[in-house]
Amino acid sequence: MLYEVEGIQDDKRVKKRFEAENETDLNRILLDYNFVPLKIKSMTKKGSVMGLFNKISFDDIVNFTRQLAMMLNAGLSLVDSFNILKKQSYKESMLKFYEDVDKDIKSGLSLSTALGKYKGTFSSVYISLVKAGEASGKMSDILLRLAENLEESQEFRGMLKSALIYPVLVVVVMIAVIFIMITFVIPKLLDIYKNFQMDLPITTQILMVVSDFSSKYWYFIIILVGLAVYMFKSYIKTEQGKLAYDSFLLRLPYMGDVIAKGILVETTRTLAILTRSGVSILESLDIITETTDNLIYKNAFKRIYDQVKKGVSIGDAMQMEEMFPPMLVQMVKVGENTGHLDDTLERVAKYFEMESRIAIKAMTSLIEPAILIVLALGVGFLVISVITPIYNLTSAF
Numbered sequence: 001m002l003y004e005v006e007g008i009q010d011d012k013r014v015k016k017r018f019e020a021e022n023e024t025d026l027n028r029i030l031l032d033y034n035f036v037p038l039k040i041k042s043m044t045k046k047g048s049v050m051g052l053f054n055k056i057s058f059d060d061i062v063n064f065t066r067q068l069a070m071m072l073n074a075g076l077s078l079v080d081s082f083n084i085l086k087k088q089s090y091k092e093s094m095l096k097f098y099e100d101v102d103k104d105i106k107s108g109l110s111l112s113t114a115l116g117k118y119k120g121t122f123s124s125v126y127i128s129l130v131k132a133g134e135a136s137g138k139m140s141d142i143l144l145r146l147a148e149n150l151e152e153s154q155e156f157r158g159m160l161k162s163a164l165i166y167p168v169l170v171v172v173v174m175i176a177v178i179f180i181m182i183t184f185v186i187p188k189l190l191d192i193y194k195n196f197q198m199d200l201p202i203t204t205q206i207l208m209v210v211s212d213f214s215s216k217y218w219y220f221i222i223i224l225v226g227l228a229v230y231m232f233k234s235y236i237k238t239e240q241g242k243l244a245y246d247s248f249l250l251r252l253p254y255m256g257d258v259i260a261k262g263i264l265v266e267t268t269r270t271l272a273i274l275t276r277s278g279v280s281i282l283e284s285l286d287i288i289t290e291t292t293d294n295l296i297y298k299n300a301f302k303r304i305y306d307q308v309k310k311g312v313s314i315g316d317a318m319q320m321e322e323m324f325p326p327m328l329v330q331m332v333k334v335g336e337n338t339g340h341l342d343d344t345l346e347r348v349a350k351y352f353e354m355e356s357r358i359a360i361k362a363m364t365s366l367i368e369p370a371i372l373i374v375l376a377l378g379v380g381f382l383v384i385s386v387i388t389p390i391y392n393l394t395s396a397f
Contacts, residue, residue: 003017003018003026003040003041004016004017004040004041005017005018005026005030005035005037005039005040005041006037006038006039006040006041007030007035007036007037007038007039008035008036008038009033009034009035009036009087010034013038014090016035016090016095017092017095018030018095026040033086033087055093056093056094056097056118056121058150058154060091060093060094061121061122061126061150062147062150062151062154064085064094065143065146065147065150066143066144066147067085068081068085068143069139069140069141069143069144069146069147070140070144071084072139072140072143073140073141073144078105078111079102079105079106082098082101082102082105083102085098086098086099086102097118097121100114100117101114101115104117110131110134111130111134111139112127112130112131112134115127115130123291124287124290124291125270125273125274125287125291126146128274128279128283128287129142129143129146129273129274129277129279130142130143132274132277132278132279133277135278136277136278138277142277145273145276145277146273149269149270149273152269153266153269156262156265156266156353156356159357159360160258160262160356160360163360163363163364166364166368167364167367167368167371170371170375171371174371174374174375174378178378178382179214179218179221181382182207182210182211182214183211183214183215183218184215186207186211186382186386187211187212187215189386190204190207190208190211190386193208193389200389201384201385201388201389203381203384203385203388204385204386204388204389206385207381207382207385207386239295242295243295243296246294246295246296247296249294250294250296250323254359254362254363254366254367255363257359257363258356258359258360258363259294260323261352261355261356261359262356263292263294263297264324264325264328264348264349264352265349265352265353265356266291266292267288267292267297267301268328268345268346268348268349268352269345269346269349270287270288270291271284271285271288271345272342272343272345272346272349273342274287274288275341275342275345276342276346281308281314282305282308282309285301285304285305285308285314286305288301289301289302289305296323297323300321300323300324303317303320303321304317304318304320304321307320313333313336314332314336314341315329315330315332315333315336316333318332327348327351328348328352331344331345331347331348332344332345332348
């Protein structure tokens with residue numbers, strides 16, 4: 001049962017939500033929190049509309065990681081740290097998460113095992129690093145490093161998304177406007193020409209045929225587009241479809257380069273933090289394989305894993321895969337020979353991030369004028385098709 005409680009805590013009037021079996025259990029929880037209730041409201045998860053928007057976000061994970069790292073670094077135990085986190089939490093989903101993990105830890109489970117129950121929230125990379133921290137006794141250092149890695153990853157993904165939002169939005173709006181114009185506006189204008197016995201330009205004839213079909217069967221077009229989208233999504237869920245789609249993305253001009261460099265940034269950065277935290281090379285490669293979305297690179301890392309398992313060095317195994325740049329291969333070999341693979345991979349990740357930023361700028365600088373040209377051609381075609389017959393008609397008079 002979910003309860004919303006308004007009361008006094010630390011000499012402040014606050015409102016919080018608590019999960020409890022019943023009111024007796026709730027009173028015990030409130031007593032643990034030094035919370036003096038003034039008003040208690042019973043709620044259900046289904047009845048709480050805010051619960052739909054109260055999920056654990058990426059920012060919540062980053063804040064939790066940093067806060068836990070700082071408290072462990074200050075010498076607090078996990079139990080004391082989670083007691084503080086619970087008292088400071090005002091978000092229902094995080095409070096529930098803290099309570100669950102706290103119960104698991106008090107029952108004797110490790111932190112990595114407790115977090116492993118939240119597979120949809122915490123990645124395999126995160127869990128593996130927590131395990132490494134537990135084994136090495138450097139949990140606070142690893143968590144701080146993990147928080148920094150998460151923030152850098154979030155910043156890079158945000159930069160990539162913001163670069164793609166504008167062109168995608170313009171294309172979608174352009175298609176929608178053209179469809180509405182051809183389906184509902186243009187047919188009324190072209191009806192005027194049907195009353196005159198005159199030769200129409202080929203562009204006007206094409207537009208008349210298209211608009212006539214669109215105005216009569218617009219609902220069929222929408223259903224067809226929806227069916228095509230559904231079939232496409234179903235196809236790329238298959239291994240063959242996913243392979244073809246990922247391969248197509250990597251072959252796209254400019255965008256393919258951005259996607260490839262983005263994958264290299266994520267993989268090298270993740271591999272660096274894993275190896276630096278004491279995770280074995282084979283386990284790190286296995287985690288990289290699981291967390292890589294692009295099937296082309298996923299299969300490549302699988303083959304690298306198999307080669308390294310046989311005793312081949314990472315650099316030599318990477319050299320067998322054509323999608324990895326020679327610079328990356330050489331730097332990995334140098335890192336292996338010097339015994340500083342983690343530092344080398346971190347430098348490579350920063351280099352590829354810089355290259356990605358340059359590639360994104362180049363892509364956006366070309367996409368925007370390309371969209372304007374396509375938009376101008378489309379508008380020009382519509383204008384010529386509609387205006388030219390009017391001009392010919394007025395010239396005849």
